[in-house]
Amino acid sequence: MTFHTGEWAPSRRNVMKGMGAAVATLAAPGVLRRAYAQEPIVLLTWETYHDPAWCQEWSAANGVEVKPVVIGSVDELFSQPFSGAVQPDVMYIETGSLPRFKEAGLIVPFDTAKVPNIANITPNLAWKKYTDVGGEVVAVPYNWGTQPLMYNADAMAAPDSWRALWDEKYRGKVNIFDDCTICFPMIALSVGAKDPFNLTDADFAACEEALRTLRPQIRTIARGFDDAVTIYAAGEALLGYCQNIAVVTSLQDKGKNFAYSLPKEGTPTWIDCTGVSKKGDRDIVYKFINDNLSTKWQARFIEASTNNGVLDLAEAKAGGVSEATLKRTNIPDSQAGDFWEKLVILQKPEDFERRLQIWNDFKAGTL
């Protein structure tokens, strides 16, 4: 851009006109947006679960807009609808939190009859036990995953116990993530609590002590999936509690030699289930959920995200998931019967507020 002083002198009016035109151009797509007949389906979902492209494709085919809102923690998942900031139709809730969502009136009983594709869910996943709240099914699985111990394989051999996190050698190099709901059961397992979801006072004392000694080990605390990848990739952490094994595969993609192991004390495992709100109790929403459980949709989801989805190995293969991708998921391993014995599926804790208080004190450093 060159201006010749003296010859080029736009008047203020011209500049204003230009700005007005620019504003109009910017606003136009908002005004001219395609109008759908029905109210849009608002999803409170997790990263990688609902690619905008997939949603648009479904919207175009079914004539209803789908708006995925990505949240970063169970915390947000609860607070957004509860405060009214977002009024979702569908939420993806891990099993341990289902009772809380039910009590708060955020989800309504789930009409399984409207979702025939439930049949596609692998029989290995004993989901019915965990989605039953007060005698009613409130959700159906969409995805499951383990939260193992991840480590830099260049720096150490595969640790077999959560106690590796407390190893003095790794002081300042341990990472965990900022989610009380998911971290606390791991701590409980590491101190050998009998039932990590029904802690006794003695268990609580042991957990507090464990957290107290864990704190000097920890310098970084991941705020989300991508944050964790960045922290490990930058060499700020060598081992830690893994939020999602996609962190490990993503690091491997970047050429970093990371791996995960399932410790002997047990590995917390989540099942993210689809729950519908009162507003979402509509046929079109059930149709969306049903389509989400189709082999085609699930296979695409597994392929794109290296998540486990809910398909059985054979179904996944049939759906077109590549061998390379399958190897990175838990799906082949989960065929073995004893695999599930090492996993601890998240449940409703005995006293969430007490756990949170301890967790906040832990973060503040005043425990």
Place this chain on the structure above:
Amino acid sequence: MAKTSQAILALAGIDKTYDGAARPALDRISLTVAPGEFFSILGPSGSGKTTLLRMIAGFERPDVGRVLMDGVDITDVPPFRRDVRTVFQSYALFPHMSVLENVAYPLRMAGARKAERLSKARDCLALVSMGDFAARMPHQLSGGQRQRVALARAIVCRPRVLLLDEPLGALDLRLRQQMQHMLVSLQRELGIAFVYVTHDQGEALSMSDRVAVMSEGRIAQLGTPREIYFDPASEFVAQFVGRSNLLPIEAAPHEGNLTALLGGRVLPGVSVPRSGPARMAIRFECVRLADAGHPSGEACAIEGVVEDVLFLGNALEVNVRCGDHSIIAAVPTMGGEGYRPGRPVRVMFDPGQATVFHG
């Protein structure tokens, strides 16, 4: 330069040109100020008088030339080490300090003890009759009061030279007159040399021992008020100081002598140095009016008709049309009642009071 030894302040050959300016702000300025003298610098705005003052204060440095104080070269001495104080045009009172603190400020900077500086500051405030306002803040004062506080602040240390930058510019007539009297008596009392910058010739003439008239960065004339007033060295001075008629004349040989002619009429007695066109200045109050045909005696006389009359209180300004020229005469109000537009009159003046400039 022999006088330098007695002078409290001397400027020698000062030149100053600002960045990007076509003309110099100061052009070969030299002058001296004697101890205890009231020295005025008079000139229109833009003539360089404020630059000159700032040069003395130390806020500007000359491109060429020296500033000497008591014979000592202070050209490179920063302002806060010069025994010179300034009363600023805007007063520049510190808004966050009380009147007393403002006045005590120079003493504080000089390291005086608190009790001493407060008592001195009080004395000084009393000197400018501001004793009752010591606790006020500057924004609670009127213009005249601020002026007096600024003055007190400047004299509290008894500097040897006090610089005043158009200090009365923002005051109304009555206050200005009061302040003029106060400044003169204060200056006598303290014996400090005052360098007073103004564009008001009345102020300069009434208070000063000597006046330097400045024009376009140069000194047009330096002398006592009388010399400046009655014997202007140039047309510029004549016009700027006092109120003068400027009449175009022709100097031509007449009856063997070089004589001045105004519109072909001979002005006897007006001395002209050489022939050719020239201009003659004659002050309003040096012009007398009489009935047409009145005997003129030694004086020059021109016939004319009254065109208009301005009433100034103690005097009348009568504008008389004499052929192609207008001549203004200032006459006392008493006895001037008869001058009405249309009345034919005779304009007279002493040739000795007229000054002729060629150029």
Place this chain on the structure above:
Amino acid sequence: MADIASDMPLAPARSLRFHRISVLGWPVYAWFIALVLVPNLLLIGTSFLRTSNGFIVFDPSFASYLRLWKSSSFQFLLVKTLATSFGAAAIGCLIAYPMAYYAARVVQKNRSVLVLLVIIPLWISLLMRVFAWRMILGQNGILNSALVGSGLLDQPSEAFLYTGFSVLLTYTYISIPFCFIAIFTGLEKIPHALIEASQDSGASSWQTFRHVVWPLSRPSVAIGFSLAFLMTVGDYVTPSMVGGIDGTMIGMVIASQFGIANNWPYGAAIAVCLMVSVGVVLALVMWAGQTRGVLTGDEGARPPAATHRLTSGKRLLRAGGRVLFALPYLFLYAPLAIMVLMSFNDSTVQAFPLSGATLRWYAELAGDQPMLAAVQRSLIVGFLVVLVSGVAATGFAFALHYGRVRRARFFEFALAVPVAIPGVVLGIVMVLATQLAQIPSGVGRIVIGQASFVMPVMLMIILARLRRLDGALLEASMDSGANHWQSFVHVLFPSIRGAIIGGALLGFTLSADDVMVTLFLAGTSPTLPIWVWNQMRFGFTPSVNAIFTLVGVGSLLAILVCNRLIFHAQTRGRGEEA
């Protein structure tokens, strides 16, 4: 003239005691009640309730406050939060003061450019800048690489990132522009004659600074300090990004009470405590910063350029001054440079070492629908916020200035309360209020929430201009036969237009970069900063770097063009004068 007077009940311009409730005053009262009084009362009211099984029980109780009183972790975090923000604001002022002094009183040319250069970084998302700090301070970051490379350190230090130091550093980084702007304005207003008067009185440069410049600039330092303090005290996003586990701040606890813990009364109680503590700190700062007297006249008359020859020592000193002056700019622009660098880096991971150059992030921009939607939404929100705030602020300024509001002083102060509320608290307060009014989340909520703090800022700027205006202008206009409306259109509006445009620019900047308040209000429609925040937690794409690089380049160009236009207008104006 008589008919005009009977048409329009005219009040003399400066009769502040206008003892009749004027229609013009009603919007002021309405705004105050809707956006200040009710929301805050809701917050305070909530803090006196209690919860049972996760549900709020409408039963007055001090339970939350009792719990706070007993909680050592709350007290620790509150003190830590206040101390960190306080320290950062103080360091920010220490750095910004010499900079502002240099820009306001030493530099003669291009001062406006120097000021704009400090402001430009504010147009790049704060999150992006904070994120870049991670790359500078980290294990494999630039700082460590440089230190190890130069042999100062044997191995990369862990002391720079994920420590209290990194939080203080980034907070300081955030503080500097706000401190700078406030201090610059204050210093620029000091008439040069006062400094000369002080030197003339025998004060050395240091004494002049100590006794004249500093006391006169102290109030603006207090304002800059307060602004910076407010910017950081409620911010829990920044410390969570660079502070590691030690970056836990009180804001996070508040947010978690409104979120995962679902204990609104407890969260409200913490918010009230934070608000009160911040109020106390601000009051103390303002008290400490006050200076007696009134600075009359708004000109900071410039001395003519000093052109005396410099000795080699002085030249060296001046060069040194320039270098010192440039250092904070380096500090301000270092993260932006990283961001630009990363926008060309061929890897999705934001870490060193770099892995090759690419333009694909720019190419991907065009196809990234959600981001483009966020950009578009940010612009629409910014535009609406500025429009609503601008119209309201202009109207309110006139109503307050021309005495159409009872207790104008009180309302001027009260309307500005949201500015003094930490972002996280204001966000919650606005959620409570919009929830009560049944305004759905999204653009509407964001606009209301942001306008609550943008409007007072614009109001302050316009009022300041209006107060400097010659009071006779309105009278002169009406004397010439114009009615109130005509006077406004032809006389008053043109004379305050500069202030309105300046306020609008500032308001747009505030709106475009707001995270804390918007986070609570955005719902399904994220603005660009919220979208970036989500990106940073999951699925970061370097396209974000690309878009902000474009924003940065765009703002720079806009400034250059504006500068050109202003310069042009000036020379033209001068030509007409001559």
